[in-house]
Amino acid sequence: MVLKRTFIRLLFLFCFISGLSAQETGVRRSQVVETYRGKQYYIHFVEQGQTLHAISQAYQITVDDIRKANPDLTEVLRDDQMLMIPVKELQAAPEPVSKTETPADLPVRDIVDGQRSHIVAPKETWYALARQYNLAVKDVIAANPGIDTLRIGMKVIIPEPAQPEARPGLKLYTVSAQETLYGISRAFGITVDELVGLNPVLSNGLQTGQVIYVPDRQPVVQRPAEQSRSRKDGYLEHRVERKETLYSISRRYGVEMSAIINANPGLGGSLKKNEVLLIPLPGSAPAGNVKVKQDSVVLGRAVHAEALPELPAMNCTPSHPVKRTFNLALMVPFALEHADSVYTGDPMSLKLPSEYRSLDFIQFYEGALIAVDDLAAHGMDVRLHVYDADAGEGIIKTRRILSNPEMENMDLIIGPLFARSFELVASFAAKHEIPVINPLSQRSEIIAGNSYVVKSQPSGWSRYNGTAQVLAGRFGDANFVVMRLNDTENASMAGVFTGTLRKLIDDPAGVKEVIYSKGHDAGLIQSMVPGKTNVVLMLTADKALIPALLRRLNDLRDKYQIVVVGLPEWEEMEMDINYLHQLNAHFFTPWFVDYSDPDVIRFISSFRERYIGEPELFRYAYLGYDLTAYFLDALYSFGPGFLKCIPDFTKKGLSSNFRFQQQDGGGYENTSITVYRLTDFRKETVK
Template sequence: MRYLRIILLALLSLTGANAVAQYTPPPVTVSTEVIRNEKGEFFVHKVEMRQTLFSIAKAYNADVNQITADNPLLRGGLKAGDIVLIRKAGAPAQEENRPSESEQKKEIKYTQHVVRWYETIESIALKYKITAEELVALNKLTDSELRPREILLIPDGKGDNSVPSDNNPAGNERGLFSKSVANNHVVSLILPFNARNYEANPGTNNYLDFYQGFLIAANDAKEKGMNLRLKVIDNKEYQNSSLIASSGRIDGSGLVIGPVFADEISGLLDYTREKAIPLISPMDPSSDKFVEGNPQFLQVSVPVEIQQEALISSILPDSHVALFCEEGTQNSEQVNITRSILNSKGIQYTFYSYALLKGRSVHSQLVSKLNRSKENSVIILSNSEAFVSDILRNLNLINTRDGYKITLFGTPRWRNFDNVDIDYYHSMNLHLALQYNVDYSGEDVSRFLSRYRAMFGSEPSPYAFQAYDLGNFFLSSMMKYGEDFIDYIDEEPKTGMLQSSYRFERSKRGSGFINKGVRLIIYRPDYSIETRSFGR
């Protein structure tokens, strides 16, 4: 048996040696394609099947460590189809792989283009004044869909030069922008300072509060080293917002915030789309209609559908769901949206509506829609303080006297009710899905309050908190990623937000971003208020 093992090992050794002897690495042909950037000139080599980093380095007479340093993504492995940049320093070691003299004379120069979210093969070809077919052939593209941050080669001298300003030839490392690019930014802030509510009562101008909150965020950015030029524009000085674009006031901007209202934003869309300038709608939820077809557009206000979806996602599993509203509102937008979400999630529910004048007679009807043996998740869709007060009084009796377990789900406006017994909120664990909520116990909030009071001698309104969050988030993104910050906006950490939650998503390629960040607050029986974030 021992001799048999020895014989088998010997055969395996001979077979392995023979296999190695028969394997011949595929030849590496030196590329004639060359690009230039701030690091120098590089051969552009497209990796073929079974080629290794060592065989490529040998063919180009290059150092393996230098190739790896110039191509950081190679640390994740080498695969066929990868583009490798090789410094044009020494001549290739293998004479047979040298390009002929005629090929050397015809050596082509290239620049790089980093694909952005909204770009297509056709739009890039148009930008550089080449045909789509030339772009596809040159880059050996096999798919009509481009990947964000994908590197394309462009013949030198075509169109404008889109080589990234960072020190990474591959253009895929983030946060490495040179100081001259990362720290010099122009931001235009467009607000209606002369709006009618301000003319009637200068002491309650919400847009002035917004501006002051943004100023604190701008000061924070400057303290971190950002060279920021802030253009503040009163759009009440113009008959329409398209005149702002034609006036030249926002030329050179890397970011435009505002105007406030949807009908005013529409006048800037063509300009910002043509110039590829990110445009933020800071307040008006109805501006979400501009997301389609405007890849640089960002909608900050959270649509009602997203808020309701977050609220329904917090419903207790295996609970009985009941939906109540005031008679006459059964077909309102809010009710229809909620019923649609429940149906799409396959959640069974009972439904009942009644007129406020029915008063105490509705008690038995409400009980008939609940389940005594289960937890009842009761969704009340009403912004009427009188109706909410009445139905909560009835539900509290059903909860305390009849022994039904009830968890409430309401609308954001309930926070502002003055005449509803707050004890009902806590005793029945009220859940609210909000786009804005400030936790005044937080250290960041306390610090902001102190600074705002010191600078402006007044208390900040929700508009000031909102502007600080917006400014802090977007200015930090601009500092970190440079002028292409919008390509990374869906990956930016959402920390340090005072009253908002941000989670920007595109619905599809070629469209803008919608914020889907929601804060869920829960009133607890011990009179505490728990805060959760959807979208972190």
């Protein structure tokens, strides 16, 4: 009897182990391989029930290897989550492209059996294709069975975007031009994070015409029946809500701000909640005889004298309270938990410095230290508090930092650098009236409703608008051609450029829009004018189209005077640099370093001496210095209430000359932009 029970237990144990083995070996190894930073990775999509251990067994690597390749990985895997799995044995090198058929000569788009196709350009990946066409990586791969590694010149199928299926409690919403994540989330009473959770594809950005899920209820900001009523004399009455502006109201009703101002004589710039405005209906005559003078354009919007807010008098005279000790909190994700051991193995197998998470933002910290020393040398007494903040989605470290009583006594906080932890710190800063600086986010939502938050990265809208202002000032009588690849690519960007240019140049008809996919080269050439400067804004990052189009425009220089304006991403592409110089190429960027500047030379020398390394723009060395130097100087000059003074506080930085503007009822955004051109094979800034 005992022997029988023992046999049954052994049989059960064997079946249990066999079941586990069957589960783990059931993970199929992906055939899709991508190259990232010189290393090859399988692109694996997690299926229901799969675990990290099972996946590691299938690929014959350790769980730690998977975690190192996916630093933001959490304990719980999600269905369809994408993992990068290191390839132990390198795949065969890509086949070379025939000299008679280079990517520049191949068609960019084509139709194969009723499906879209794309010609792979150098350095393009599955991920890049998915981003370009606003698709999921998994869908693009599934449309190309049998293709594991992309090769230059290869033709791949681009599937049509799948229409979302109906889901309980949700409805489909089509994104309109110039809508934002914040605006849509607010309209439906949810947070931006909740909206992205319903639509993971939104992490790649919002696209005009995109169909997304929203809660199945009426948007709270689109109920004109509750907020306005019709009148017999051709007007609506609108009752102003909290945080509404003249600009937002004009956009809502589709009328010009000047028409609203004409209909409301004596209207001030600061609207008050529950104030009633007359909104003229289309075709109605203006009320009164108020003549509105369009004084200028700020941020691409027409500004009228009657609409300018009356700001209270501010005392922003530098006082330099040198006897005061100022407390600065610097919150940087050092990931110290990954740097708590010493490697004693073969030195030849050491990882590159770029592969250590603890070094991701080390140059930001190093640049900030130099700035602190510079201010101290000018007499400022700074007590620097440095904290290891969370990276990715974590908030545990940040909560621990904020629980420290000394945080309530800070005069300035710089960081954290990641969204979830910064949200916590921003709330803390508002409660304790401490200015907090966000170094990396472009999202305008972070300064909404919080006057203590400063966003150092210009939003996309500010970048395009600022660039348009520079171009209009430099080429006021030119023929402007705003070109993009198709109806959806960079539609919002094109809208800002065309809108601002038409407001600023003498003849708005001198701004034309071209969709390349509809007319190709002929459509672009027809939009140019002989005898005038043709400023061609090529708002596309298509790696196959750009080299061919630059070559075509270069061939037309005898007939047309052409100035090309390109995207910052072009600098990472392979193209003939001579075309860019011959076409007087202009580029725009929020961060530009002039390496001939004496202050930059001094900083580089100091950085080399301290850290035995080179400061790099894209590793945030200059950003760390500029932010710390600017805001410490403002704090030193004006005292703890310095934020009200920064719109008029100018200080030359190494990579940015900050220009801050306050959002209505919210924080401050940097709107500074640098436009530069290529001349004599060097970069020259355009004033």
